[in-house]
Amino acid sequence: MTNIQFHDLCLPDHWACPLIYGDYSGLTDQDEEELNNFVKYWKNDLDFSTADISSNQESEFVKYHDASTVGVLACNCFIYSFQILPTSPLYSKT
Numbered sequence: 001m002t003n004i005q006f007h008d009l010c011l012p013d014h015w016a017c018p019l020i021y022g023d024y025s026g027l028t029d030q031d032e033e034e035l036n037n038f039v040k041y042w043k044n045d046l047d048f049s050t051a052d053i054s055s056n057q058e059s060e061f062v063k064y065h066d067a068s069t070v071g072v073l074a075c076n077c078f079i080y081s082f083q084i085l086p087t088s089p090l091y092s093k094t
Contacts (some may be wrong), residue, residue: 012031013075018051046084059078
């Protein structure tokens, strides 16, 4: 039996609609490219169809966040939760 495990990441708040609802219409071409690169980087570890943010969470300005690696500069961010794929090294077998 596998346990459902989650991984939290601090990511731009303007990624909420594309990550949660699949609606990319509010993103610029650059935003979409950065998000796609981020998803490509994590695709073997996280199930992006499970993206979630707490309903009582407010975004806050963050200089160093988990999307910095794909070129996203300081911005307002949420903490997103994603289900960890059982095949990922992030998945704890214990």
